[in-house]
Every structure is written in structure tokens, then in C-alpha cells.
Amino acid sequence: MSFPWAKQYAPTNPVMKWVDDRLPLPRLVYNAVGAGYPVPRNLNYFWNFGVLAGVALTIQIVTGIVLAMHYAANAGVAFDSVEHIMRDVNSGWLLRYAHANGASFFFIVVYIHIFRGLYFGSYKAPREMVWLLGLVIFLLMMATAFMGYVLPWGQMSFWGAQVITGLFSAIPLVGETIHTWLLGGFAPDNAALNRFFSLHYLLPFVIAGVIVLHIWALHIPGSSNPTGVEVKDEQDTVPFHPYYTAKDGFGVAIFMTLFAIMLFFAPNALGHPDNYIPANPLSTPAHIVPEWYFWPFYAILRAFTVDFILPAKLWGVLAMFAAILLLFFLPWIDKSPVRSATYRPLYKKFFWVLVIDVLILGYCGGAPAEEPFVMLSQIASIYYFAHFLIVLPFVASIERTLPLPASITEAVLAKHGTTVSDADGTAAAAPAE
Amino acid sequence: MATLEQIEPGDIAQEDGVRRRDFLNVAAVSFAGVGAAAVVVPLVTQMNPSADVLAQASTEVDISAIQPGQAIKTVFRKQPLFVRHLTPKEIAEADAVPASSLRDPQSLEDRTKPGKTQWLITMGVCTHLGCVPLGAGEGENRGEFGGYFCPCHGSHYDTAARIRKGPAPKNLVVPDYVFRSDTVVEVGAKA
Numbered sequence A: 001m002s003f004p005w006a007k008q009y010a011p012t013n014p015v016m017k018w019v020d021d022r023l024p025l026p027r028l029v030y031n032a033v034g035a036g037y038p039v040p041r042n043l044n045y046f047w048n049f050g051v052l053a054g055v056a057l058t059i060q061i062v063t064g065i066v067l068a069m070h071y072a073a074n075a076g077v078a079f080d081s082v083e084h085i086m087r088d089v090n091s092g093w094l095l096r097y098a099h100a101n102g103a104s105f106f107f108i109v110v111y112i113h114i115f116r117g118l119y120f121g122s123y124k125a126p127r128e129m130v131w132l133l134g135l136v137i138f139l140l141m142m143a144t145a146f147m148g149y150v151l152p153w154g155q156m157s158f159w160g161a162q163v164i165t166g167l168f169s170a171i172p173l174v175g176e177t178i179h180t181w182l183l184g185g186f187a188p189d190n191a192a193l194n195r196f197f198s199l200h201y202l203l204p205f206v207i208a209g210v211i212v213l214h215i216w217a218l219h220i221p222g223s224s225n226p227t228g229v230e231v232k233d234e235q236d237t238v239p240f241h242p243y244y245t246a247k248d249g250f251g252v253a254i255f256m257t258l259f260a261i262m263l264f265f266a267p268n269a270l271g272h273p274d275n276y277i278p279a280n281p282l283s284t285p286a287h288i289v290p291e292w293y294f295w296p297f298y299a300i301l302r303a304f305t306v307d308f309i310l311p312a313k314l315w316g317v318l319a320m321f322a323a324i325l326l327l328f329f330l331p332w333i334d335k336s337p338v339r340s341a342t343y344r345p346l347y348k349k350f351f352w353v354l355v356i357d358v359l360i361l362g363y364c365g366g367a368p369a370e371e372p373f374v375m376l377s378q379i380a381s382i383y384y385f386a387h388f389l390i391v392l393p394f395v396a397s398i399e400r401t402l403p404l405p406a407s408i409t410e411a412v413l414a415k416h417g418t419t420v421s422d423a424d425g426t427a428a429a430a431p432a433e
Numbered sequence B: 001m002a003t004l005e006q007i008e009p010g011d012i013a014q015e016d017g018v019r020r021r022d023f024l025n026v027a028a029v030s031f032a033g034v035g036a037a038a039v040v041v042p043l044v045t046q047m048n049p050s051a052d053v054l055a056q057a058s059t060e061v062d063i064s065a066i067q068p069g070q071a072i073k074t075v076f077r078k079q080p081l082f083v084r085h086l087t088p089k090e091i092a093e094a095d096a097v098p099a100s101s102l103r104d105p106q107s108l109e110d111r112t113k114p115g116k117t118q119w120l121i122t123m124g125v126c127t128h129l130g131c132v133p134l135g136a137g138e139g140e141n142r143g144e145f146g147g148y149f150c151p152c153h154g155s156h157y158d159t160a161a162r163i164r165k166g167p168a169p170k171n172l173v174v175p176d177y178v179f180r181s182d183t184v185v186e187v188g189a190k191a
Helices: A014-022 A025-033 A045-067 A078-087 A092-119 A128-150 A155-170 A175-183 A190-219 A240-265 A292-302 A312-333 A345-366 A373-398 A408-415 A420-429 B020-045 B051-055 B088-095
Strands: A038-040 A237-239 B059-062 B071-076 B079-085 B119-123 B146-150 B155-158 B163-165 B177-179 B184-187
Touching: A014 A025, A025 A190, A025 A240, A038 A240, A045 A092, A045 A190, A045 A240, A078 A092, A092 A128, A092 A240, A092 A292, A092 A345, A128 A155, A128 A190, A128 A292, A128 A312, A155 A175, A155 A190, A155 A312, A175 A190, A237 A240, A292 A312, A292 A345, A292 A373, A312 A373, A345 A373, B059 B071, B059 B079, B119 B184
Parallel strands: none
Antiparallel strands: A038 A237, B059 B184, B071 B079, B079 B119, B146 B155, B155 B163, B177 B184
């Protein structure tokens, strides 16, 4: 599954050798994230975000498990138990703020990771399965984050649960039955809170499992790289360890610094004050908004205001789900044989239009449902779908791509003003490492 | 164990070409499949409303203190319930609109009990995404049609709590209820 020049695991420590002979786990790790995994030598810092997502998931699991030691999933006491964590539990405030902000950082990292994939064409053959599994992880993350936000049982928790589960009631005929089944009642209450807690605890481990598949699928063809040109021989790669463990380590340090700044100086900046009010089924907050990472999809949901054959509400729900499901077809929608936007001048422009479009959707999703935001989100929603269904196939058919470098090594050396033959000359002259 | 020399009875094809072993395979797998499907039933139904949740299925409401023009907000099945005493003017406004012109065509008569058209009893749950509309409380925004107004996504309901403007697809839901006397209503009971 790896390149023929990948280093083989050869433990010198007799204990490791003994273990490896009986359970080749050290070998597995060595081949996955050690010196046994050859990686293109030209990865830029956008390739840090996969590892950062793993770090973010680890933070969530660790802080989540300890929070669960103090949290009580019962509608009568859930809110109080969260306040108990904040005020009474030793370091409880730190753990809860880390968990709440950790979710936001997880999404920031994953969104950058996804857009990295879009820019450099990482979803294209032979890495379609990596992309598809990544989208499954994204869906699981959204479900987990939504249910987690319900657990404090504040006003936003309650009304978020009411609105999001209400989406299912838009399904014709069986919608109401599904809605009641999901909630275990006619409105969010104890039954819903309990099952959300159960699933919120379960899903992160499911995510961890799908991440294993995601990495497994990635390691079959090996990592892509900013040129999009496949690895041709040994000089195109470096071993993952120590080259990328070091580079990722630097990225993790930056990530941790930003995380700490947020955690200690603005722990509530991304939350809603209304969620510090206990849930009240008889009073809706004036302005219900989901967490920021759902805003683009929430904007698409609300963009439909007119009935057209189907009710507007059902259109909104369909469009919101379609916005994500569409991405599953991306590897087959974008037919351009060139991966990286670096060599696709026209695609590059539209990529940035899409980034701005999603930012506009995000802004509108967080704004009240009034003009001009409704109109803006309608236009931005149209563009979102047009980008994938019309622009991408069109661009792929008319675009004149730039000439690709013959190899990763050539691209790297061209940056430094040398050619492959020069480099070969110097490499031969200088003593090897 | 079968060796190359021995042929077990199950390997011999019957006259219709079906071996005894094929039949046993299909029978065993089908039986296990039905069993597995049966196990799924309790795992799925456990998520439906439990008996104690269903036990709160009906609620008695005393409406004697509600003056014309006033409304109260109470709880039915853990959801808000609006009970509104309409004024003659509000009834006239509701009747002035031809039901066929509405998104969810219903007349005020369809939505109230015969002879009790002044008592409008609806769920306080917006049919869009489930927010509680404003308008039942004193001084709350009643929207452009004088009924209820949902602040979440801007749905306007008229004095018969019918959807008139905004994203909601349906009128506010009228639950089953019965007048037990002139002043007591049992909500959730069928006549």
C-alpha cells in the first residue's frame, strides 16, 4: 500500500521486536505516521489541518469524558449541573470552556481542511474514497455538535432542538411520526435530552473509527500535494517522521496558542447569552440562531420563502441537506484532469467566489430573518448550487490549464531557481546526509 | 469431515437440482434474519413517547376568567397552548376573508366549536419550525393581521390563527378538545 522505497520497520529494541513479532502494532504505527510513510516533499501548511483536526477531536473526547463525570442528563437538573461544573467543580470552568470552544476550533480546522481539498483537487481520483469518508465525518460532526449544544438545556439549547428536530416534520406524510419518534415526546423534554446525551457520547468514537478509514483510504495512493502531480520516485518524497511530525508539531503549537487565547480571554465570544437562561418551553428567544458553524446551512434553510409545488419549508430542508449531499458527487462533477488550482487559472477564480459565497451565507445565517439578509441568502444559495452544478462542469470543459511540472521535485527546484540536473550534480558532489 | 473420497448425503442433488444443504442454508439464514428483524422492533420503538409522556395527553383548562380580546397561554403535552376569547370585531375580520384565498383554507367555523366561535383554541407552536408565536400575552406584537406573530422567521397569523404571510405552511394547529361545561375545556379529549 505504500511506495516501494518506504522504509521497513526494523526494531533494534528487543522488547519492541518481541511485541512486533506477536502483534505488529508498532509496525502499523510506523507505517502510518512514522518513517515508513513516504510523503510528498512539497506539502505546505494547509496540509497541517488533517492532523489538527485529529488534535481537536482528541481535545473534545478528553474534555468530554471528564465533563460527563459531573453532568446530569435530566431536564430537571441538566442546567444546574452545568452551572455546578462552572462554579463548584475543580477546574470545571476550564474543562467546559475548553469543550465548548474546542468544538468551534474543530469546525474551523475542518472547514479549512475541506477548502484545502477543494482548492488542490484532493477529492479527485484516486482519492474519491478519502473525500467521501471525510464528508461522512463532517456529517457525524454536525450531528454530534448539535446534540452537544442541547445538553446544557438553556434557552438556545431547547429552541435549537425544537427548530432542528422540527425540520423532520417537513417530510410529507411520515414527518410528524418521525419527529415524535426522534424526540420521544411532542416537544423536546427529558426523553430527548437523555438520548441526545447518549448519542453525543457515542458519536465521537464513531468519528474516530471513520477517521481510521479516512487515513487508511488516504494511504493507499498516498497524500496529494500542492502541485497535484503524483509522486514518481523516491526523490519526490520524504519520510513522514521526522519531516512532517516536526512540521505538524509546529502547526499544533500555533493551534494551541490560538486556542488558549480564545479559551482564556474570550471563552463566551462564540456562544449565545440566551443559553445562560434555563430552557423555557413557553417562551421563544427573540432571535434563534444555531452555532456559527451551522450558519451557512441555516441561511440556505431560510432562503426558501415561497411555496412552489412543495411547501417552502420542505424546499428549505431539502436544499439544506442537498447542499451537503451534493459534495458527495463532487469527484464526478469536476471532470478536469488537473487537480491543483495552481494550474487551473479559471477554476482558481471561481474557487474564491465560492469561498466568498459561503462567507456571505454564513453571515446571513447568523443575521435575523429580514431584508436585506433574506434576499442575500437567496442569491448566495443560488450561486452555491450553481457553482457545483453549472460552473464546475463548464469550467472543466473550456479551461486551458497551465503546463504541469514533470515531477514534484522539478516543481520544488524550479521555485529555488535550479533544475533537476543541477540538483543531481550537487547531490552527487556533496556527501549524502 | 468430507474427504475427496467421501460424499456426504447433503451434497447429492435432488431431482429438482436443489441440494439438501441449499435448503438448510436458506432456511437457517431466513430464520436468523427474521429473528434479527424482530430484535430491531424494541430497539426502535423504545424511542417513541413513553407511557408517562402519553399519560399527559389531556389537560383541563378553566376559561371563565378570559375576557373578550384576551388570551391565555397554558401547557398541553408540554407544549404551549393558546386559548383566545375573540371580540365580535375579530370574528368579523376572520369571517370577512374567503377561506379559499388562504394558503391553508379553513374558515373560523372549521376551527372552533359550533356556537362557540368566540373561543379560539390552538397550539402555540408555529407550524414553520416550532417557535412560540407572540400575541397571546398582553401588549405582544400580534402581527399584520391582528392574530399571532412568530418572531423567529416572520410568520403572521390572523384572528382565526390562520397563516397569512411568512414561511409557515399551515394554520396554527387546533387540538382535539371538548367543552365539559361553559367554562371548562378538556384539551386532548375527543368528543
